[in-house]
Amino acid sequence: RKEVEQDPGPFNVPEGATVAFNCTYSNSASQSFFWYRQDCRKEPKLLMSVYSSGNEDGRFTAQLNRASQYISLLIRDSKLSDSATYLCVVIGSNDYKLSFGAGTTVTVRA
Amino acid sequence: GAGVSQSPSNKVTEKGKDVELRCDPISGHTALYWYRQSLGQGLEFLIYFQGNSAPDKSGLPSDRFSAERTGGSVSTLTIQRTQQEDSAVYLCASSLAGEGLDTEAFFGQGTRLTVV
Numbered sequence: 001r002k003e004v005e006q007d008p009g010p011f012n013v014p015e016g017a018t019v020a021f022n023c024t025y026s027n028s029a030s031q032s033f034f035w036y037r038q039d040c041r042k043e044p045k046l047l048m049s050v051y052s053s054g055n056e057d058g059r060f061t062a063q064l065n066r067a068s069q070y071i072s073l074l075i076r077d078s079k080l081s082d083s084a085t086y087l088c089v090v091i092g093s094n095d096y097k098l099s100f101g102a103g104t105t106v107t108v109r110a
Numbered sequence: 111g112a113g114v115s116q117s118p119s120n121k122v123t124e125k126g127k128d129v130e131l132r133c134d135p136i137s138g139h140t141a142l143y144w145y146r147q148s149l150g151q152g153l154e155f156l157i158y159f160q161g162n163s164a165p166d167k168s169g170l171p172s173d174r175f176s177a178e179r180t181g182g183s184v185s186t187l188t189i190q191r192t193q194q195e196d197s198a199v200y201l202c203a204s205s206l207a208g209e210g211l212d213t214e215a216f217f218g219q220g221t222r223l224t225v226v
Contacts (some may be wrong), residue, residue: 034214043201043217044153087153089215096207097166098143098215102152 001026004090006101013078013108020074021104023088032091033071035062037084038103044087047073078108112136116202116218119164123192123218131221135204142185143205144177144214146198153201159185160207192225199223 006023013019025033033050048055050071061074064083075082088101111173113133123129144156155169159179170176174192179185189196199222203215 032213043219044203045217046214049214075116076168091213096141096160097158098141098203098205100145100153 003027003092003099004088004101005089006104008102008104010105010107013106015080015108015110017078017108018074018076019078019106020072021086021106022070022072023090023092023101023104024070025088025099026069027090027092028066028069030090030092031063033062034089034091035060035071035073036087036089038087038101039084044100047086075106078106080108080110082106083108089110093098114202114204114216114218116200116221118122118221119219120222121224123223125225126191128188128222129192130192131189131200131202131223133187133202133204133218134183135183135185135202136216137183138206139204140207141205141213141215142179143203144185144187145203147201147220148198154198156187156200172213189223192223194225197207197223197225199205 035047037047038044040100048057054063059076063072085103085105087103117132142159145153157177158166161182167188174190199220201220203217205215
């Protein structure tokens with residue numbers, strides 16, 4: 001089983017729609033979680049950290065469900081500029097290694 | 111510099127030649143990661159350094175690949191006898207070690223390797 005798994009998508013949504021997707025992780029002792037964004041032919045960049053109680057950053061909401069071992073990302077009022085691949089990242093509790101999911105592709109259409 | 115620096119940004123090499131890719135992490139970051147990404151594909155983990163040691167090098171695809179890190183800073187990824195399937199973007203990232211919300215990884219802009 002992979003350490004971090006994501007639905008690859010693609011999620012094709014119209015502007016203004018809400019889109020949400022999850023990422024599951026295998027190590028129950030994992031402590032830190034992040035969402036990264038990667039644009040075509042660019043390096044990944046941090047979108048937001050994921051707090052235990054869930055957190056929002058503008059139109060983006062991240063949630064953590066420890067019992068079911070997944071994190072989620074919700075994008076409200078989608079913009080064309082939200083089109084990207086979203087990568088889930090989990091930090092292990094033993095060696096602090098970052099593990100990346102394969103990414104979820106989101107395409108927002110006009 | 112303030113960010114992760116990789117060099118060269120582009121490298122074209124002939125099949126069978128050796129190449130060295132360099133990564134300068136953010137100062138003070140003890141963790142360093144190498145990934146590669148083929149066009150349209152996800153990140154493929156190669157190796158993880160904590161200081162100068164590599165607790166996880168399980169992602170190196172063959173013994174033609176090796177990496178080292180000296181002085182807890184600069185890292186070099188070496189590919190010997192390059193093959194066409196080695197063509198990809200090689201990404202380096204660094205982070206502070208440990209748990210917590212300030213341990214996110216910062217990526218360099220990558221080295222685009224083309225083996226002809």
